[in-house]
Amino acid sequence: MNQANKITLNHIAIAVPDLDAALKFYRDALGIAVAGIDHVEQEGVKVAFLPLGDPAAHDGHPPQIELVQPTRDGTGIAKWLGKHGAGMHHLCVQVPDINAAMRQARDHGAELINPEPARRDNGTLYAFIHPKSTFGVLIELYQPS
């Protein structure tokens, strides 16, 4: 496996105003199984995780659709939803070394929203690349812990 092959798709985040209604489409009409639902109080979101594919074929982590519903006003995702309406919020690509990935992106002129990787409580690292550098798609770089 060469270096390029190590860049994988972690998730596609879709912002929705009503998680239960969105599950009626993605789970019931489209038929994707729900692996879990989290309420992340700190970030003000409820998130449903819908893996696409067989976990055994992806080291346990197939790419997922993540349906994200804001649970309070004033968060970034709540404001985005108010402005754009429901739709794809970002693509998350997983990289083996986020610092190297950020350096490479910056060296090629891409604008990073986070100047340094941010760290979640579980030790994972992430940073966003501005849509104006990516042809309209907010991209999250993500390094597992």
Place this chain on the structure above:
Amino acid sequence: MNQANKITLNHIAIAVPDLDAALKFYRDALGIAVAGIDHVEQEGVKVAFLPLGDPAAHDGHPPQIELVQPTRDGTGIAKWLGKHGAGMHHLCVQVPDINAAMRQARDHGAELINPEPARRDNGTLYAFIHPKSTFGVLIELYQPS
């Protein structure tokens, strides 16, 4: 592997006005290898295929980013790009039986853009689900030949 696990992500299509410029980001700045570039004269598009992940772990077909540049005016993708600007055009999910998937979607009230599956020259079948049924994301159902 249960039935739900058989729904996989085939590609994420991103509409761009200039394929070479988009490759400077996705290939050079983000570092995803390009598997190929097609000029589909019939559909009026040039498409670059950028697989995310190791083909060996995905039966040879990892999910791909597809960068799509219209090559003439008047096509659906050219009109979309003129209206929205660059960005994600659609998500393509691969299903084992497109007729069953379309029936299930319709039974749950989803609006299909194609009433019957369309067929490409290579025998693959596809149909689109309207974004108003999917919380803002144009979804292509796809059955390999």
